[in-house]
Amino acid sequence: MRNMAPDTSPGARRTVDSALSAAIAHLWKLQSPEGSFKGDYGGPLFMLPMYVGTAHAVGLEFDAATREGMVRYLKGVQNKDGGFGLHVEASSYVFTSTLCYVALRLLGVSAEDPAATSARQWIRAHGGALTSAPWGKFFLSVLRLYEYEGLDPLLPELWLLPESLPLHPSHFWCHCRMVYLPMSWLYGKKARIPDSPLLQELRRELYTTPYEQIDWPAQRTRVSPADAQVPRSVLILAANHLMGLYESQASRRLRERALYFVLDHIRQEDENTRYICIGPVNKLLHLLVWHFERPGGAEERAHLAQLPEYLWKGPDGVKMNGYNSSELWDTAFAVQAVVASGHIQENLPFLRSAFDFIDRNQVLEDTPNAERYYRHRSKGGWPFSTRDHGWPISDCTAEGLKAALALEPFVDSPLSQERLTDAVDLMLSMQNEDGGWATYELTRGPKWLELLNPSDCFSDIMIDPSYVECSSSCMQALARFRERFPGVRAKEIDAAMKRGARFVEKAQRPDGSWEGSWGICFTYGAWFGIWGLVAAGYSPSHPAIQRACDFLLSKQNPDGSWGETPESCRQRRYVQAEQGQAVMTSWAVLALSKAGRRDTPEVQRALGFLVERQRPDGSYPEEHIAGLFNKTCAIHYDHYLDVFPLWALSPVR
Ligand code: LAN
Numbered sequence: 293m294r295n296m297a298p299d300t301s302p303g304a305r306r307t308v309d310s311a312l313s314a315a316i317a318h319l320w321k322l323q324s325p326e327g328s329f330k331g332d333y334g335g336p337l338f339m340l341p342m343y344v345g346t347a348h349a350v351g352l353e354f355d356a357a358t359r360e361g362m363v364r365y366l367k368g369v370q371n372k373d374g375g376f377g378l379h380v381e382a383s384s385y386v387f388t389s390t391l392c393y394v395a396l397r398l399l400g401v402s403a404e405d406p407a408a409t410s411a412r413q414w415i416r417a418h419g420g421a422l423t424s425a426p427w428g429k430f431f432l433s434v435l436r437l438y439e440y441e442g443l444d445p446l447l448p449e450l451w452l453l454p455e456s457l458p459l460h461p462s463h464f465w466c467h468c469r470m471v472y473l474p475m476s477w478l479y480g481k482k483a484r485i486p487d488s489p490l491l492q493e494l495r496r497e498l499y500t501t502p503y504e505q506i507d508w509p510a511q512r513t514r515v516s517p518a519d520a521q522v523p524r525s526v527l528i529l530a531a532n533h534l535m536g537l538y539e540s541q542a543s544r545r546l547r548e549r550a551l552y553f554v555l556d557h558i559r560q561e562d563e564n565t566r567y568i569c570i571g572p573v574n575k576l577l578h579l580l581v582w583h584f585e586r587p588g589g590a591e592e593r594a595h596l597a598q599l600p601e602y603l604w605k606g607p608d609g610v611k612m613n614g615y616n617s618s619e620l621w622d623t624a625f626a627v628q629a630v631v632a633s634g635h636i637q638e639n640l641p642f643l644r645s646a647f648d649f650i651d652r653n654q655v656l657e658d659t660p661n662a663e664r665y666y667r668h669r670s671k672g673g674w675p676f677s678t679r680d681h682g683w684p685i686s687d688c689t690a691e692g693l694k695a696a697l698a699l700e701p702f703v704d705s706p707l708s709q710e711r712l713t714d715a716v717d718l719m720l721s722m723q724n725e726d727g728g729w730a731t732y733e734l735t736r737g738p739k740w741l742e743l744l745n746p747s748d749c750f751s752d753i754m755i756d757p758s759y760v761e762c763s764s765s766c767m768q769a770l771a772r773f774r775e776r777f778p779g780v781r782a783k784e785i786d787a788a789m790k791r792g793a794r795f796v797e798k799a800q801r802p803d804g805s806w807e808g809s810w811g812i813c814f815t816y817g818a819w820f821g822i823w824g825l826v827a828a829g830y831s832p833s834h835p836a837i838q839r840a841c842d843f844l845l846s847k848q849n850p851d852g853s854w855g856e857t858p859e860s861c862r863q864r865r866y867v868q869a870e871q872g873q874a875v876m877t878s879w880a881v882l883a884l885s886k887a888g889r890r891d892t893p894e895v896q897r898a899l900g901f902l903v904e905r906q907r908p909d910g911s912y913p914e915e916h917i918a919g920l921f922n923k924t925c926a927i928h929y930d931h932y933l934d935v936f937p938l939w940a941l942s943p944v945r
Contacts, residue, residue, distance in 0.1 A: 308941055311903045311910075312633055315938035318910030319626060320642045322934060327645035329622040331930025332606050333613035335379045335917055337369060337388040338427065339572050340612040341395035343602065345435050346576040348398045349485045350583045352596065358603070358610055363399050365609025366392050367407045374410030375418075375518075378749060379926040381858055381917055386516040387428035387749060389414055390421045390498060394437065397494060412497055421498040422506070423516035425748040427573075430475060434580060436484045436491050437498060442508035444746060445535040446472060446479040448550035449542070451557075459744075462666040463737035465756040466683070469666070470561060470570045474577035477554045480547055483584040512536070515748050521862070521924050522751050525743040532746075555585065557665060562591065564659045564667070566680045567598040568616045575602060614927050617677040620653055622931040624674075624691035629939035631698040640702060647699045650692055651707060653679040654715070668733045669721060672714025686722045686729040687762040689715050690769035697772050713780060716773050719766045720784055727791035728758025728799070729766045751923035752809075760799045760806045760817055764824030767792045771827040793828035796821060797836050804839030805866070812876070812920050813860035818844050819879040822887050832888030841887050844880050845894055852897030854880045857916060858926040874905050875918045878936035885944055902937050912937055 324330050334340075344362060347354065354362070369392075370376055375384025376392040393411045401408050415421065421432055422442075430446070432438035451473075453460045461469045477483075485491075495503045512532065513524075558578055561569060569575035579599065582591040604613045627646050630639055655670045659682070662669060673684020674692030693715045700706040724735050737755040745754050770785045770792075799821070800806055806817030822840050830837055847854060853872020860867045869876075881898045889895055905912055912933040919927040 307903050308899055311906050312938065312941040313635070314906065314908070314910030315934070315941060316630060316633060316635055316639065316910070319630070319934050319938060320639070322931070323626075323642055323645065324619075327623070327647070327649035328617075328619040329626055329931045329934075330617050330619055331622065332604050332611070332928060333615055333618050333930065334604060334606070334611040335919070335927040336614055336925050337376050337379055337382075338391055339602075339614060340365065340610075341388070341391035342431055342573065342576050343599075343612045344395040344398055345391070345431055346579055347599075349434060349580055350592065350596070352599075354399075358605075359399050361605060361610030363396065363401060363609075365606075365611050366396055366399075368608050370407055370411065374412075374414035376411070378924060379858070379917070380928070381926055382924075383518070384414060385425065385519045385749065386415060386418050386421070386423045387425040387519050389418075390424050390428050391431060393498070394432070394435065394494060397490070397497075403493065403497060415498065416500050418516050418518060419514070420500045422511045423514050423519065425515060425519040426746060427749075428519075429511075430479075432498075434478060434484055436487055437494055439506070439508045440479065440482045440484075442506070442511040443479065444512050444532040445539040446476045446746075447535055447538065447542075448476040448480040448554045449538075449546055450476065451553050452546070452550050458737050458741060463741065464754055466732045467571055468753045470574045471577065473554055473561075474558055474574055474581050477551060477558065477581050478577065478584070480551050480554070481584060483580070509536075519749050521749050522745055522747070524748070527740075527743040528746060531744060555581070559591070560659075560661070560665045562594070564665075565682050567591075567594045568601060568681050570681075570683050572602055572612060572614055575599075615677055616681055618929060618931075619677050620650070620674050620688055620692060621676050622929070622935065623649055624688070624695040625935045625939070626931065627695040628691075628698055629935050629942060632939055632944040633942040636702060643699060644703055647696070647703045650674070650695055650699075654692065654707070654711060655679055655682060655684050656711075669718065672711065672716075672718040674715070683732055684718065685732050685762075686719060687731070687765035689718055690762075690765035693719075693769045694765075694772055697769075697776055700776075709777065709780070712773065712777075716770065716781055716785070719770065720781070720788055723766070723788055723791065724758045724795075726758050726798075727763075727793075727795035728760070729762040729792070730756035730758055731762055732756060749924060750921075753922050758795055758799075759809050760796055760824065761808060761810055761820045763792050763795055763799075764820035764827070767796070767824045768827040789828045793825060793830065796824045796828070800836055800840065804836075804841075804843035806840070807864060808861070808920075809923075810920060811879075812856050812858055812916075812918050812926070814847070814866050815844070815854050815856060815876040815879040815883075816918075818883040822883045826886050837887050841884060841889060844883060848880070848894060848898070852894070852899075852901040853877045854898075855916070858920060861920045861923050861926075864923075869916055872901055872905075873915045873918070874902060874912045874937050875915065875932045877901055878940035881940035882936075882944065885940075890943075899941060902941055906937065 369380050371384050375389040378385045429438050433440050579595040601616045602612050655673045658669045658671050659667045670684050673689040675681045676688045696707045741754040774785050805814045806821035808816030849872050854876045855869035855873035857867050857869045884895050917926040917928050918932050919929045
């Protein structure tokens with residue numbers, strides 16, 4: 293048996309302490325001049341090819357270095373079988389294989405290039421582009437590489453339905469709503485780019501039958517098993533059939549009215565976000581919309597000006613980031629980690645500059661005509677990236693508030709009580725009836741709307757339900773605020789905390805775990821679950837917390853580490869990585885430490901793993917991807933390795 297007693301000898305302590313100092317020194321080297329942390333936010337493999345396709349559609353040429361960087365990136369993420377995954381660690385999908393193939397060809401790679409040849413072989417062996425998940429077929433239609441009759445209808449008229457119907461898009465999760473908004477405009481117009489010799493070649497390359505002979509309507513229900521992550525329900529099959537009938541005799545006047553309505557909402561989103569848009573996909577689709585609606589006009593030019601915001605140049609090439617940045621989120625965590633380390637005085641200039649970033653990026657007002665454009669209020673919130681982006685998120689608001697409060701004693705002009713209270717009011721306004729918090733808005737639609745998920749490859753995109761992560765962050769922030777301002781919103785906060793705790797307890801599985809939705813997966817969930825309950829006043833001896841610790845300990849590797857893969861989220865059960873991961877180990881350490889187990893041999897062993905893993909310069913070697921969305925798509929958070937081990941090594945209690 294190994295000696296499990298905690299090693300608290302002076303030598304061992306120094307190791308943790310020196311690792312901590314090295315991690316802090318390394319972190320500040322990455323701070324941007326604005327005080328924030330900006331990083332690579334790649335991972336999904338449908339974004340860059342959509343970017344390239346959009347650029348081609350609007351006639352935007354890349355300089356040689358960018359083009360070469362994109363090709364290098366795409367070739368680097370190609371799977372051994374020739375295809376491309378939904379994300380960098382996934383098996384090949386027809387959706388992303390087709391789009392990446394098209395992107396390579398549009399970027400000037402010849403059809404005979406080995407990367408193109410193997411991708412084409414994989415695509416053709418899987419039925420060609422005809423079996424791609426619908427977003428791929430949609431994009432190909434705009435590029436004239438697929439026919440609109442081969443798509444299930446994306447009716448702009450849905451927006452004209454009575455708003456009281458759950459089917460009205462205003463009830464959808466904002467990301468879903470804002471992607472299908474411009475899609476419905478482009479579909480309603482059957483917009484597509486002019487033909488060209490290259491497109492003719494691509495139409496031959498992507499299909500196993502001659503393009504002219506394809507029975508397009510018959511392709512609507514076809515999807516490769518490689519792409520079909522979410523089986524189509526009877527409800528969506530029926531809905532698509534009905535919408536197909538409608539589309540064949542749609543009234544032109546109604547279509548015009550619907551398109552007018554949709555375009556107005558597109559314009560409002562552009563203005564609210566300074567042409568950044570809520571996410572990467574609707575950003576590209578809006579650019580396409582304006583390109584077709586008013587070629588060369590002011591809107592298209594404004595969109596083009598913000599387009600490079602989404603590009604990331606890394607050592608592996610040029611990719612599209614999954615958001616305009618993850619700056620606020622990363623900066624808020626970095627601040628909290630360093631404050632938890634206790635190394636505050638010697639790091640004041642860095643912390644102050646991070647504080648200024650947080651200060652400058654709080655959203656100070658609601659969007660104009662919020663109700664009309666189905667927007668929740670915004671005042672007081674923090675977004676995931678920057679104020680310009682403008683969409684506050686419950687947990688980003690919470691983490692922004694926590695960071696601002698943590699720095700309050702150390703800055704010259706802390707945030708006013710009024711601004712802090714605005715953040716609290718926003719969080720209170722976002723608590724759902726079930727006691728939990730969703731991402732950007734209140735839950736607006738019933739659960740059964742998920743049966744209408746038309747994407748095949750993303751799960752849980754239709755509504756914005758309560759999540760353990762968002763709920764925990766909000767509860768932690770409310771608890772911190774209550775400590776600081778005991779008399780302010782006291783009754784409301786007390787009630788919110790009780791309801792929040794009930795939600796978090798209910799979300800816990802019988803085995804003591806929480807399923808994470810935005811990080812991988814159960815270690816991420818455990819961190820939020822335990823921290824949320826402790827914020828609500830649960831003691832470490834509470835059975836829910838004990839169960840959570842037991843679950844974590846049952847998954848610890850012999851070397852003290854934890855490690856999961858994206859399969860944990862997709863399969864919704866703990867899937868061990870082949871070796872320990874520093875980020876997941878850190879989440880587990882943070883969870884167990886908050887549960888009063890810092891001094892146990894298990895946690896000490898985990899700290900030993902983190903110390904061992906660290907490079908002499910305080911950084912950590914690359915490891916598995918750790919972020920995720922919609923159960924199936926992983927996304928890379930560049931600074932998680934710089935922040936979470938640092939936080940875990942800190943004497944947090
Ligand atoms: C994000 C990024 C941030 C993330 C957190 C704040 C970390 C999370 O706690 C709440 C959800 C949120 C805001 C989130 C939701 C889904 C996003 C927007 C993304 C993962 C970034 C990209 C992704 C978006 C949906 C990608 C486009 C694809 C669709 C299926 C619409």
